[in-house]
Amino acid sequence: MSTQAASPQGAATQAAATQVASPEAGPPEVASSQGPAVPGVQSVHRALDLLEILAAAGGRLPMAELAARAQLPTPTVHRLLRTMVERGYLRQLPDRSYALGFRLVPLGARANAMVGANASGVLHDLVAELGETANLAVLSGDQAEYVAQAPSRYAMRMFTEVGRRVDLHSTGVGKALLAQLDDDDEALGIIRSRGLPRYTAHTVGTETALRAELRRIRERGFALDEQEQEIGVRCVAIALDPASAPGVAVSVSGPTARMTDELVERAVGLLRAAASRLAGDLRD
Amino acid sequence: MSTQAASPQGAATQAAATQVASPEAGPPEVASSQGPAVPGVQSVHRALDLLEILAAAGGRLPMAELAARAQLPTPTVHRLLRTMVERGYLRQLPDRSYALGFRLVPLGARANAMVGANASGVLHDLVAELGETANLAVLSGDQAEYVAQAPSRYAMRMFTEVGRRVDLHSTGVGKALLAQLDDDDEALGIIRSRGLPRYTAHTVGTETALRAELRRIRERGFALDEQEQEIGVRCVAIALDPASAPGVAVSVSGPTARMTDELVERAVGLLRAAASRLAGDLRD
DNA sequence: TCCCGAATTTCGTATGGTGGAATAGCCTTT
């Protein structure tokens, strides 16, 4: 039996639209973990990959493009797509390209109702108290994805939408999620597939720096994004208790002018409470 | 109880039913002309079944219950569930039961944005013009599922929520969707799995009656629900052009006292326009 | 502590999925 099934499964998600990785990219087998554990069901992973690729691409792609981005042969992709079209999770447009289907709407609504209802209340409370935009994000492959938000009432505010995906090393929620992982090697493994692109002069740009940053986050119990994603934006984030809600984090972010140290300090306390309320909602 | 445990695994549609594989090779000869040569990918169908069962059950079930409803052995279900948990489409609660995961939220939001944005505008216009609740529904297995709605401003109004599923033979959208299918045999085939339960004295209760009803719908170009689902409720529905959006229908419904023939007549014109606008949005 | 039911893991098997190659459709080009 050849272990040549060395295709980076979940990572194949959105290979495109990213900057060139370092020359040594393409790390099929990492010796550290004994890979052949329980990878899950191949076809299901691939089907989900396709859904995510579509979502990341704005919801519409021709099959060839899907096949290329998923790094799969076209007949395989075609078969998976047909299965999901048949079920209404995808639809095929007149020009034969594929788009997200309607069946996803009620599913998402249902999933949202299980958290979203309370979650948006919690987020709104944060905004009421602090005045700045509050977000709920989840770990999604090698990025973080926003699942709910309450906008600040200031005109000058963060503009994020549900579904937006951001890098883990350069954002508050991302770093909070990374720090939540058991060990740094796991975190770095996830990071490596995308590298550490620098968005601003403050972005954490090396693995060593990231290690130190994660250590600091664990010590003080919250993550800070000091203009690392975008100049002028400061953000505080806390991950929920991983026992009840692994891979979920809340954050508050706003312009540096308003996000004073004093506000950040208040935010930390409120975020702790919010994280605990949210985790409680998710537990049962 | 709102949760109809009695309802069979409506989601586990075809997967389990047609499993009888005869020992001798060769394609299973199908009764109808060109049968589905490609049934799709089994594992993906099963994974989707599980998602739908969970959604139908209110979003939370223990594994044994899922296995029972999907009519699959537990190890198989476990493997599928783990795959989806790993990806964030499901989560496992502390009591080990499974629930819909966060990753569904942005997916649903994205899918919604591709139609919902314009769709809800179109639906609201209908409400503004007619005063009665407008709905958008899609064919979902052997039922219809609401994906968007704009509520009437009257206190006495339909209460439907996104994700609600209704039978095809007893509702306006359902009948419009059935009439949209190529031939009656296909429609009746879908219907047979659930039968023709009578909700009121007006419900279409026989296949013969349904055939006649579908014929009438095709002739006049719209479907009427004359208190067939619920006494006192009248509904007009039109399916979108199947070339651009197969399996999608719009409807307007309200109490018989307000849904006069005159209003229905006006509604038909407006629904035609709405269906055309919606189909246009979905085309590209 | 032991017990019982449910969840999880193991592992040999054959079923279902895979992907190279061939075919059919579509749209642009000349």
Added chain:
DNA sequence: AAAGGCTATTCCACCATACGAAATTCGGGA
């Protein structure tokens, strides 16, 4: 119009993959 190039779709033989019976572990009650 006809030819050309491109993409989607279908076919099919192989074998890797997912399957599921049985064994094992886990957790919660008595």
